[in-house]
Amino acid sequence: MLLTESKDEFDLLRDTLNEEVKPRGIIEQMYVEDIAYLVWEILRLRRSKAAIINLAFRDALTEVVMQLLRKPGEWKNLRKDGSEKLAREWFSDPDVKKQIAGLLREFNLDETAIEAEAFRKSADDLEGIDRLMASAEARRDKALVCIAHIAATSALCCVSAAIDLSTAKFSNSSMATERQIAANRRNAVKKYRPTLFRREETGTP
Numbered sequence: 001m002l003l004t005e006s007k008d009e010f011d012l013l014r015d016t017l018n019e020e021v022k023p024r025g026i027i028e029q030m031y032v033e034d035i036a037y038l039v040w041e042i043l044r045l046r047r048s049k050a051a052i053i054n055l056a057f058r059d060a061l062t063e064v065v066m067q068l069l070r071k072p073g074e075w076k077n078l079r080k081d082g083s084e085k086l087a088r089e090w091f092s093d094p095d096v097k098k099q100i101a102g103l104l105r106e107f108n109l110d111e112t113a114i115e116a117e118a119f120r121k122s123a124d125d126l127e128g129i130d131r132l133m134a135s136a137e138a139r140r141d142k143a144l145v146c147i148a149h150i151a152a153t154s155a156l157c158c159v160s161a162a163i164d165l166s167t168a169k170f171s172n173s174s175m176a177t178e179r180q181i182a183a184n185r186r187n188a189v190k191k192y193r194p195t196l197f198r199r200e201e202t203g204t205p
Contacts, residue, residue: 002044010040021147028150031143038140045133052122052129053115060117061100062087068103 001007014036023029066083089096104110119126 005044010036013040023147024151028147031147031150035140035143038136038143041136042133042140045129045136049126049129052125053118056118056121057114058087058091060121061090061114063121064109064114064117065100065103068107068109 001010014033017032017036017039021028021032023032062080062083065086066079069079069083086096086100090100101111104113
């Protein structure tokens with residue numbers, strides 16, 4: 001946990017996942033634990049993206065105001081000090097906020113122009129976070145698939161054992177041939193195998 005994060009909130013997330021998945025055995029429990037940490041990591045990265053953009057907001061505001069105040073042919077940094085002062089005061093002075101809003105309207109813009117500039121300034125950092133998120137999401141999804149495989153395998157084993165038990169009772173009967181037992185197992189697999197595995201066999205999306 002980071003200093004700013006709540007262990008109670010993480011424990012609630014993990015408990016909710018355990019209640020939803022209902023893991024059976026240590027292996028499924030390990031996967032659920034991994035999923036909890038991966039989901040928490042994804043949430044952390046999403047918060048970080050918003051924080052990065054917010055941190056870039058003042059510099060973006062300075063840049064936008066400086067561009068709008070600059071007259072054609074004027075040296076760019078001539079308006080820098082005044083723009084930085086307005087950008088600082090925008091966060092605390094309602095009158096300055098109105099002044100900048102009016103300046104934006106003169107050029108048919110609104111505060112989304114400032115957000116766009118903040119995005120542009122943060123693009124490299126945001127791209128790195130997106131890669132980390134994609135990696136965490138892929139690992140989370142893989143863990144979910146592994147849990148589904150384990151659950152499906154366990155169910156098929158139970159079905160197979162039940163078939164063997166039922167056919168053993170008639171082992172002296174001519175009807176209980178090896179061919180019939182194998183056919184019963186194949187039918188059971190078709191009936192109980194999850195959709196996930198049927199898709200893998202048929203190649204359907």
